[in-house]
Amino acid sequence: MSVTAADLSSSMALPARPLLFASGEDAYIADRVLHTWTTPDGADPDWADGVVAALEPGERALGALSFAAGAPGILHHVVGSERPLRGPVAKPRERTYDVREFPTAEAYADMVRAVLDKIAAGVVRKVVLGRCLDVTSDPPLEPAEIIDRLLVTRPGRYVFSVPLTESLSEGPLLVGASPELLVSRSGDRIACTPLAGSVPRSPDPEEDARRAAALRASDKDLAEHAFVVDAIVHALKEVCVDVEPPTGPTLLATDTVWHLASPISARLEEPATGPSALRLAQMLHPTPAVGGVPAAAAAEAIADIEGDLRDYFAGCVGWVDGSGDGVFAITIRAAVIDGARMRLFAGAGIVAGSDPDSEVRETGAKLQTMTRVAGLG
Numbered sequence: 001m002s003v004t005a006a007d008l009s010s011s012m013a014l015p016a017r018p019l020l021f022a023s024g025e026d027a028y029i030a031d032r033v034l035h036t037w038t039t040p041d042g043a044d045p046d047w048a049d050g051v052v053a054a055l056e057p058g059e060r061a062l063g064a065l066s067f068a069a070g071a072p073g074i075l076h077h078v079v080g081s082e083r084p085l086r087g088p089v090a091k092p093r094e095r096t097y098d099v100r101e102f103p104t105a106e107a108y109a110d111m112v113r114a115v116l117d118k119i120a121a122g123v124v125r126k127v128v129l130g131r132c133l134d135v136t137s138d139p140p141l142e143p144a145e146i147i148d149r150l151l152v153t154r155p156g157r158y159v160f161s162v163p164l165t166e167s168l169s170e171g172p173l174l175v176g177a178s179p180e181l182l183v184s185r186s187g188d189r190i191a192c193t194p195l196a197g198s199v200p201r202s203p204d205p206e207e208d209a210r211r212a213a214a215l216r217a218s219d220k221d222l223a224e225h226a227f228v229v230d231a232i233v234h235a236l237k238e239v240c241v242d243v244e245p246p247t248g249p250t251l252l253a254t255d256t257v258w259h260l261a262s263p264i265s266a267r268l269e270e271p272a273t274g275p276s277a278l279r280l281a282q283m284l285h286p287t288p289a290v291g292g293v294p295a296a297a298a299a300e301a302i303a304d305i306e307g308d309l310r311d312y313f314a315g316c317v318g319w320v321d322g323s324g325d326g327v328f329a330i331t332i333r334a335a336v337i338d339g340a341r342m343r344l345f346a347g348a349g350i351v352a353g354s355d356p357d358s359e360v361r362e363t364g365a366k367l368q369t370m371t372r373v374a375g376l377g
């Protein structure tokens, strides 16, 4: 798509705290919010069905579900439009940042070792472990500036900006550019593109290609990836026919990492009465791309070892309309901005053969997607 003068001016018109979700060339941006639905349990099927039933043609519910089962969800009832919000990007303003790792890289490596012990003991087979950066900025960050940059540079296909409270004008704002499609529904067509198995990119093209080829051939990463594909195929078969996973993963590049990716397609047997995109997201989430295997033991390991730092991180974010169509991405390469403060999250899958120092480097590279657009380099 060519960028016109009108596109540039629409870019300038991005609200200070936009409510938007982009999955293609254009971004769907909310012009009006009619209502906000919140729930203490984002996995509640009745809540999801009630939301979809309340949507009139031309309206969407746009929002996010937390990582954990039994944790909050929020959906904004919106009227909006697809807009080509891709203008030139202003250079980040001069800012002073205070950055704290939580946990530190050393502590994260110890957490990886604790998971490897559980794997060796046969308690779990895969656990995704995360860590955070807490950033304070002076002057405060401007969300619209960051989102503009995400829309132009597209480090991940799914760019989002979602207020996490009913107030659109203040409070925490979830922003990011996820490369991972949890699920999309268009009529009877269902698609998922799980990612798992990653390696940091290199600025040297030869080294970058070498790393991608090594990832594609790595038994450890292929095993880490297969856990996710198997879980999704199993869950889709409950409600779909023609579930078609690829014979093997392909490579997908973001700005900072290579991933193994498996585009899976399927068909809803009964689209008129079948699950909406929101229900499908609830059914599939959390996949072993953010949780682990077996799911319950991995969730326990995450709570014990990582603690309570995820909330909406590693959840899912997207939209659904009244026909049940919609798109939900996994909430990774994401940040929560609240005034002068910003928290970033990144995780990595730990399986037998994982190396603690490599997982520190991988999560460090993943964190860079958001530190770069925030101007921290």
Ligand SMILES: C=C(O[C@H]1C=CC=C(C(=O)O)[C@@H]1O)C(=O)O
Pocket: 128, 180, 195, 196, 197, 198, 259, 288, 289, 290, 314, 332, 333, 345, 346, 347, 348, 349, 350, 366
């Ligand atoms: C939890 C994250 O990554 C997941 C998604 C893609 C690849 C992953 C990996 O290779 O470890 C993780 O499972 C994150 O990027 O914050």
